Amino acid sequence: MSGVLLIEQCLNGIQFGLMLFLLAAGLTLVFGIMDLINLAHGSLYMIGAYLAATLTQATGSFLLGLPLAVIATAVIGMVLEVSVLRHLYRRDHLSQMLATFALIMIANEATRAIWGVQSLTLNVPEALSGSVAVLPGVTYPAYRLLIIAVGVLVAMLLYVLVTRTRMGMLVRAGASNREMATAMGTDIRRLFTLVFGIGAALCALAGAMLGPLLAVQVGMGENILILAFVVVVIGGIGSIRGAFVGALLVGVVDTFGRAFIPSTLRAFAPPSVADAAGPSLAAISIYLLMVMVLFWKPQGLFPSRG
Amino acid sequence: MAPLTAFVLAMALPAVASAFGQDFYVGFASRILIMAMLATSLNLLVGLGGMVSLGHAAFFGAGAYVVGILATEWRGVGNYALLAWPLAMALSAALALIIGAISLRTRGVYFIMITLAFAQMLFYVALSLKAYGGDDGMSLSQRSSLPGLDLAIDSHFYYVVLALSAAVFMLYQRLCAARFGRVLLGIKDNEARMESLGYPVYRYKLAAFVIAGAVAGLAGALMANQNSYVSPNMMHWEQSGVALVMVILGGLGNIWGGLAGAAAFLIIEEALSAFTKHWAIGVGAILLAVVFFAPRGIAGLWTAKR
Numbered sequence: 001m002s003g004v005l006l007i008e009q010c011l012n013g014i015q016f017g018l019m020l021f022l023l024a025a026g027l028t029l030v031f032g033i034m035d036l037i038n039l040a041h042g043s044l045y046m047i048g049a050y051l052a053a054t055l056t057q058a059t060g061s062f063l064l065g066l067p068l069a070v071i072a073t074a075v076i077g078m079v080l081e082v083s084v085l086r087h088l089y090r091r092d093h094l095s096q097m098l099a100t101f102a103l104i105m106i107a108n109e110a111t112r113a114i115w116g117v118q119s120l121t122l123n124v125p126e127a128l129s130g131s132v133a134v135l136p137g138v139t140y141p142a143y144r145l146l147i148i149a150v151g152v153l154v155a156m157l158l159y160v161l162v163t164r165t166r167m168g169m170l171v172r173a174g175a176s177n178r179e180m181a182t183a184m185g186t187d188i189r190r191l192f193t194l195v196f197g198i199g200a201a202l203c204a205l206a207g208a209m210l211g212p213l214l215a216v217q218v219g220m221g222e223n224i225l226i227l228a229f230v231v232v233v234i235g236g237i238g239s240i241r242g243a244f245v246g247a248l249l250v251g252v253v254d255t256f257g258r259a260f261i262p263s264t265l266r267a268f269a270p271p272s273v274a275d276a277a278g279p280s281l282a283a284i285s286i287y288l289l290m291v292m293v294l295f296w297k298p299q300g301l302f303p304s305r306g
Numbered sequence: 307m308a309p310l311t312a313f314v315l316a317m318a319l320p321a322v323a324s325a326f327g328q329d330f331y332v333g334f335a336s337r338i339l340i341m342a343m344l345a346t347s348l349n350l351l352v353g354l355g356g357m358v359s360l361g362h363a364a365f366f367g368a369g370a371y372v373v374g375i376l377a378t379e380w381r382g383v384g385n386y387a388l389l390a391w392p393l394a395m396a397l398s399a400a401l402a403l404i405i406g407a408i409s410l411r412t413r414g415v416y417f418i419m420i421t422l423a424f425a426q427m428l429f430y431v432a433l434s435l436k437a438y439g440g441d442d443g444m445s446l447s448q449r450s451s452l453p454g455l456d457l458a459i460d461s462h463f464y465y466v467v468l469a470l471s472a473a474v475f476m477l478y479q480r481l482c483a484a485r486f487g488r489v490l491l492g493i494k495d496n497e498a499r500m501e502s503l504g505y506p507v508y509r510y511k512l513a514a515f516v517i518a519g520a521v522a523g524l525a526g527a528l529m530a531n532q533n534s535y536v537s538p539n540m541m542h543w544e545q546s547g548v549a550l551v552m553v554i555l556g557g558l559g560n561i562w563g564g565l566a567g568a569a570a571f572l573i574i575e576e577a578l579s580a581f582t583k584h585w586a587i588g589v590g591a592i593l594l595a596v597v598f599f600a601p602r603g604i605a606g607l608w609t610a611k612r
Contacts, residue, residue, distance in 0.1 A: 037415070039547070087598065093415065094358060095597050098554045101547050102593035109586035226426060226543060233419045272436070280434035287423040291408065294420055298412060 004138050009259045010252070011134070015144050017251020018151025022206035023224060024231040024243040025158060026199020032238015033174045034089050034192055039100040040080075041203065041228065042221025043107035048073040048204025049211045049220065050111060053120040062125040070204045077200020081193050089192075108218050119217035122208075147209050154205065155244060162240055171195060175238045227254075230290045236300030245301060253289055257282030309475075316468055320461035332460045333532065334576065338569050339464075339471040340528045345552040346478055346564030347521035352550070353559030354487055355514045356494030360418045360546050361405070361425030365519040367432060367541030368401055369394035369526025374444050374536035387450035387457070387466075394527035395520040401428070402519025406512050413497075422543055432538035443537025450531055457531065467528055471565075474521055479561050481517075490514055491559075555596055557605030566604040 027041045051072050056065030084103065088096045124143045131139040162168035170191055173181040182188050207220075214220065231250050235242025262278025269277075293301065316335070323331045344366055351357045372394035376384035384390065405424045412420055438444050449457040457463045481487045489510050492500045501507050530536045539545065548571070556567025574592060578585035600607055 031415075037418070084594070091597075091601075093418070094352070094550075094554055094558070095601060097358075097360075097547070098551055099594055099597040101551055102590040102597070104590075105586045105593070106590035109584050109590070113584045113587070222544060226422065229419060230423065233416065237415065276436040276440065277434045280430040283430040283433075284427045287427045290423050291420060294412060294416060295408075298416065 005259075007135065007138050008140065009255055011140055011144065011148065012259075013252035013255035014248060015148050015151070015251070016255055017248040018148060018155065019206045019210050020224075020227060020231055020251050021151065021155060021244050021247035022202040022209075023228040024235070024247050025240055026196075026202045027228050028232045028235065028238055028240065028243045029171065029175070029195050030199055031232055033171065033178065033195065034085075035178075036085060036089055037093050037096045037100065038085065039097060039225065040103035040107065041199070042223075042225030043104055044073055044077055044200045044203040044221075045207040045224060046111065046218070046221035047076060047107065047207075048200075049122070049207030049216045050115055050120065051204065052208030052211055053122040053216050054115075056122060062122075066205075066208050069208050070201050073204030073207075074197045074201035077203075078193050078197040080200075081196040085196070086189070086192070104222070107221075111218050117218070119215040122211035122216055124212045143212065150205070150209060154202070158240060167191070167194070227286065230286060234290055234293045234300055236297075236302040239300070239302040242300055242302035249289070250286055254282065254286055257285040261285070313468075313472060317465075320464055324461075329460065332464050334572070336460070336464045336467045336532050337529075338572050339467045339565075340525050340532060341549075341552065341568035341572060342565040343471050343474045343525040343528070344522055344549050344564075345556065345568045346474055347518040347525065348549050349553045349556075349559065349564045350478060350481065350514055350521075351518045352553055353557075353563060354482065354494065355490040355511055357410070357511060357515065358418050358550075359409075359421040359515075360543060360550065361421035361423075362518070362522055362549050363541050363543070363545035364405070364425035364428040365398040365402055365522035366526040366529070366545065366549070367536075367538070368398045368428065369523030370530035370536045370540050371432060371435075371438070371526075372397050372523070373450065373527045373530040374446055375438060377446055377448075377450075378438070378444070385448065385451050387452045390450055391524060391527045395523045398523025398526070399516050399520035402516045403512070406515035406519070410508060410511050410515065422546070425541060425543060425546055429538055429541040429543075432541055439537070441538055443535060443539070446530065446534045446536065449534065450527075463531065467532075470524065470528070474524075475561065475565065477521075478564075482561065486510070486513070551593060555593065555603055557603030560603065560605040562605045563603055570604055 023041065023045060027038065030036050030038050030041070048069055052062075052065050052069035054065075055068045055072075056062050059065050059068070080103070084099065088099055128143040128146055130142050132142045132145055134140045134145070160168075162171060170181065170186050173184070173186065174188060174191060178188065207216075227250060231243055231246040233246075234249065235244070235246030258279065261282045262274055265274035265278050265281070297303075319335055320332050323329055344362070348359065348362045351359055351362070373390050376390045376393065378384075405421065409417055409420045409424065433441050449463065451457065452466065455462045455466065457466065489500065489505055492503075492505070493507055493510060497507055526540065529540070552567035552571050553563060554567070555570055556565065557563035560566075571589070574589055575585060578588040582588070596603070
């Protein structure tokens with residue numbers, strides 16, 4: 001295997017991992033602080049991608065469509081929190097799963113009703129459609145580099161927000177002990193709504209950024225949602241740091257699996273078998289990773305609660 | 307008395323349907339009963355033992371694939387229901403034994419996620435079975451054969467499904483009434499207490515998991531016959547989600563919860579789809595209403611009134 005390919009796949013893995021982190025960050029906070037299993041988190045990602053595609057077309061600019069979509073999805077997320085999800089925090093996980101599963105059905109069908117069954121295309125902005133030389137002799141698509149840059153930037157912003165600001169302090173307090181935080185006079189309800197809005201915004205950002213690379217279609221949220229849950233569980237529920245490490249791990253393992261397992265298999269199995277089993281083995285490797293992590297560290301890599 | 311009346315009414319359904327020229331409803335009723343078996347097997351786990359599995363469809367799909375693979379690989383003999391259906395149950399039970407043995411070491415949210423992970427692995431295995439249709443699934447040329455009956459006739463198949471589902475409901479009732487069910491309820495209530503009382507908690511849970519897996523495998527084998535079609539989507543996590551929704555909708559831990567939930571879900575779906583192609587929005591809204599206004603499910607409403 002050549003060095004160029006290896007570097008390329010590393011970058012692809014980091015790029016996918018960072019986008020997974022955007023999804024998992026919101027999910028782990030909602031999960032950790034509010035103890036809510038939100039199956040509909042992937043729907044916000046889908047809505048974000050659809051809004052980005054539509055708003056980009058309407059305004060004629062990705063740079064305008066993207067922030068508008070992020071803001072709109074954040075508002076949708078907060079409305080959802082206040083109207084439905086807020087009433088689920090004190091319910092058991094089963095009721096939460098039933099309600100958020102219902103939300104998936106509604107979101108998917110409403111999306112189909114508004115945008116139709118055809119998948120939308122979101123084009124890479126003209127200026128970023130080329131490739132850049134990251135190392136002498138190694139070129140990499142400019143747009144994917146932008147995704148990495150945005151992912152790193154948002155991760156750093158989140159880090160500062162959580163560890164250096166008053167709001168982050170309250171979020172951490174809420175994550176480690178909700179009752180105590182309430183007793184100390186924190187307005188947990190308003191904080192939750194805000195956290196949910198930020199989570200929704202991150203979903204939309206991931207959906208919009210990945211939109212040009214993947215198809216914008218109904219059902220896009222369900223597959224990535226499961227990966228985001230895997231990330232959250234691997235990292236430790238409620239831990240942003242865990243989500244970051246878990247997301248990069250899952251992103252790299254997934255990308256490497258897809259890139260190298262089929263070709264490795266071809267070395268000692270007939271091509272037809274290798275081509276059929278390769279992608280599946282790659283997909284399975286992530287779940288295997290999660291089972292192994294849970295086996296050694298039942299609370300995930302970075303348990304957030306003592 | 308009520309179950310007996312219902313059974314007699316169910317016996318009369320094919321005659322009534324054909325008198326009104328509505329033979330469609332015989333197949334529809336078979337579908338309801340098969341999903342009721344799946345939901346009842348899950349209810350044994352969730353309602354009785356408190357084990358929330360989000361991967362139950364794996365066993366459903368595995369049972370279906372046994373029927374499909376036997377029928378294509380071993381023409382004639384492979385079609386015998388008395389061979390294929392028990393084998394479907396055996397394979398699903400064996401898978402449940404392996405998956406349960408690992409998953410049951412975790413609890414709560416982690417159990418949900420690890421069962422989901424295992425089901426996703428099997429889903430990807432099914433996707434890679436290119437010889438059996440890959441992601442397109444496989445069509446079956448005929449239904450399984452039973453001596454003395456012609457299962458190709460919908461009413462014959464319906465009676466077989468009715469008998470088997472009645473057996474499953476009776477099994478559920480007997481398990482509930484037996485020491486086994488009491489111990490499971492005790493475990494759901496307080497696992498540590500049952501442990502210190504000297505019950506082999508882990509083994510009881512594993513036994514329930516295997517029984518539920520076997521019944522789900524049977525339901526899968528029947529569904530493969532009903533639809534004459536097997537596909538990886540039968541194992542997708544959304545199918546597990548639907549089964550869970552049916553259980554909660556019908557009534558957790560209620561003998562008739564699985565049946566009530568499956569019937570309500572499929573009837574609502576069928577009725578709404580007659581009015582609009584966006585029926586899923588209506589189903590979602592009804593599920594949300596159930597979460598907020600009927601937390602004990604439909605069967606729970608019925609028992610509360612009496």
